[in-house]
Amino acid sequence: MSMLFRNFTLESIVERYRQAARAAVAIMCNMCKPPQQEATKSCMDCKASYCNECFKFHHPWGTPKAQHEYVGPTMNFRPKVLMCPEHEMEKVNMYCEVCRRPVCHLCKLGGSHANHKVTSMSSAYKILKEKLSKSIHYLISKEDQVRTQISHLEVLINETEENGQVAECGAYEHFERLFQTLQERKSEMLNSIEQSRTRRLEQLRGQVEEYQGMLENSGLVGYAQEVLKETDQSCFVQTAKQLHTRIAKSTESLRTFHPAADPSFDEFVLETSREETMLKELCFGGVPEPPIIDLSRSHVYNEGLLCWQLAEDTLATDHQVLEYRRLGTEQDGDSRWRLTDRVYGPSTVVCDLEADSLYSFRVRSCRNSLYSPYSPEVTFHTPPAPAFGFLFNDNCGFSSERLALSRRRDSVESMAGMAFLLAAERVQTGSYMGLDYIIGDTGISQGRHYWAFRVEPHSYLVKVGVASDSKLLEWFHNPRDTSSPRYDHDSGHDSGSEDTCYDLSQPFTLLTVGMGKMFLPKASISAGSDHGDHSNRVLPMPQRIGVCLDYDAGRVYFYDADTMRCLYERQVDCSGTMYPAFGLMGSGKVHLEEFITEKLVVTCGSRLKITLTEISC
Known part of the structure; x- marks a missing residue:
């Protein structure tokens, strides 16, 4: 101090x-x-x-x-x-x-x-x-704002009081229903016990009266003794015949004595330990913490995979409930929240999502009949077309020296090794080194389809787009094509500008990505540009890139797959079967997105695959 x-x-x-x-x-x-x-x-x-x-x-x-x-x-x-x-x-x-x-x-x-x-x-x-x-x-100047916030807090206080009273009434009604149900079951069981007891007492008392008749000077024995005193033979025979039958039954009953009713009521003993445990486990002292939707693991395509994380310092929850709604549909009257079934885990799949739509999702936990507050809402934009699933095909111009496929064939990596260095040494002024190409294993011949992939940030140069099977055949048979895998890079051929070569001579419609950037072609019109304004051709590389091919309209679109914002679109010649195409130079890696839906099998160019296999061999 x-x-x-x-x-x-x-x-x-x-x-x-x-x-x-x-x-x-x-x-x-x-x-x-x-x-x-x-x-x-x-x-x-x-x-x-x-x-x-x-x-x-x-x-x-x-x-x-x-x-x-x-x-x-x-x-x-x-x-x-x-x-x-x-x-x-x-x-x-x-x-x-x-x-x-x-x-x-x-x-x-x-x-x-x-x-x-x-x-x-x-x-x-x-x-x-x-x-x-x-x-x-500043505080004096914000006096009106403070008064507004005080009014808002007063409204919240009133709402809290009202909602607390509503919650109390709801809890009271729930427990009253439980008490009423227990009272009904109690009355029903007591009534059954009373009926069983009355029936058993009647049976036992009847048996007592029957056995008392066997005693001397009373009942059946006394009556039999009086009959034995009868001296009239005909009267004796008439009475003794029925009396003997009754005495025989009593004798047999005496030999095989068994109570007419069971005095125990074991069948009415209740086993309520499980119910008592459930009631004791009803803890109303703490509302569970809301989950948090994990954006890094949640993806929405034809179906939505929603993953969330629970608070680490909370007790185990019983289940979770996911709610979702389509945004921007107030006029259609379809903006209400829809609930999934109970989820007993950290993720669930939502089906029947419409294409090219914005959806909002939220989730809450339940423990001991108490629900947590909702998680913060997250929004996802579904793709503009059904998800198209494919794997990489190593039969079409695949360079095993410079390209490596993963075991699942869902990622390809370009290795800038000795072959790349030797090719760089032979580069002359005005020439360039060619790309190493790879295409998808499934072709598209109709409809509108969407696929997505990731390009690693360290990648030097990657081109992504679509390829036609008819032009691929011409491309493989033209060894003087500078973009062909059969072209001799040491020929000194001057290929001209990059845009001219890659947009006209080659069979691919490609967009350039590399070094953390996305480069739009010169002679192109971006989806977001006006009047051909191409002052900004360099964009930050999205974390995930989406491609949509409209085969019937002959058009290809490139998207930021996280926000579904169209970055670039152009016309494409869909004269044959179209394949997803990729070109890599230097060090780089492309990884295909694993869609939630089953792999979509579209009409595949099998003839092309055989021909290209023969050529590559």
């Missing part, structure tokens, strides 16, 4: 309030003998209050006490000078900007603030006062 500064500003404010509180109670002289007089002065050096007569007596003119500092009547005799907590005899006269506290000159010379930046107290006073004034002025 000794290292803390006193806050004189706060002391002054408190003292003003104290003086206002003492306005009705006068400060009395500390030196007067009873009765005390009201004080008129207070000496800050003597730390006492005096009336006029006592002050003159204790501070006579011409003595050192006459030089004491005196003020009006007060109870605050603390000094008004701020002293350094590290050097008690030194006043603070500087301000340390690093520690943001007042210091003395000894702290700056050799103390704990020797290497800190300090400024004068007057400068710090001016700067801090200006900042405080601006902050106060």
Whole structure:
């Protein structure tokens, strides 16, 4: 506590309030003998209050006490000078900007603030006062906004009270239904027990009466003894025949004695341990935390794969419920939230999504019948056409020296090895090194289809697009074509400009990606440009690139696959079967997206595949 500064500003404010509180109670002289007089002065050096007569007596003119500092009547005799907590005899006269506290000159010379930046107290006073004034002025200028926010908070308070009452009523109704159900089951079981008990008692009591008849001088035995006394033979025979039958049955019953009813009620013993455990596990003390949808693992194509993460510091949840709706369909009346079935895991698949549409998704958890708040909503844009699945085909101009396929054939990597360096050494002025090409294993001959892929950021140069089977045959039979794999790069042939070569001579319609950038062709019209404005041909490379081929319209589109924004489109000659095509130069890698839907089998150019296989061999 000794290292803390006193806050004189706060002391002054408190003292003003104290003086206002003492306005009705006068400060009395500390030196007067009873009765005390009201004080008129207070000496800050003597730390006492005096009336006029006592002050003159204790501070006579011409003595050192006459030089004491005196003020009006007060109870605050603390000094008004701020002293350094590290050097008690030194006043603070500087301000340390690093520690943001007042210091003395000894702290700056050799103390704990020797290497800190300090400024004068007057400068710090001016700067801090200006900042405080601006902050106060800002708060005053935002008075209307504060009042608006207060009104909003009051509305929220009212809504909280109302919603709390609604929740209480809902919980009360739920428990009342449970109590009513238990009461009904209780009444039903007690009624069954009562009926069973009455029936068993009747059976046992009837059996008791039957056995009592076997006793001497009572019942059946007594009646039989009287019949034996009958001397008339005909009357005896007539009565004894039926009586003998009854006695025989009683004798047999006596030999094989068995109670007419079971006295135990074991069949009515309830096993409620499971229900009791479930009721005890109903914990209403904490609402589960909302999940967070993982954008890096969630993808939406023909179907949506939504993944989420649960809070690590929460208890296990029972299940999750995903809700989704299509945005921008208020006029169609289809903007309502749709629910999936209960999900017992961190992901689910949503089916029947419409193409080229924007969907919003949210998820919440349930634990012990309590639902968490909804997760923040995320939006996904579905592709403009059905997802087209394919793998890489290594039978069409594939260079095994410079290209490597993954085991699943869903990624291809270009290796800038010795062959690439040797080719670079033979490059002459005006010439270039050719690309290594690879196409998809499935062709498209009708309809509109979409596929997506990732280009690794470190890739040097990658071209992506579509290729025609009819032009591929011509391309493979033309060894002088500079873009053909059979072209001799050491011939010194000047291929001309890049755009002319790759847009006219080769059978591919390709877009250039590399070094973290996307390059639009010169003689092209971007989907977002107006009047042929091509001033910005370089775009940041999207994390995922989508391609849409409209075979019937003869047009190809390139998209940012995350936002579904069309980056570039152009006309393409769809005279034959079209294949996804890729070209790589230098170090680079392309990875196909794994769609949620089954692999789409479109009409495939089998004749082309055989021909190209024979050529490559």
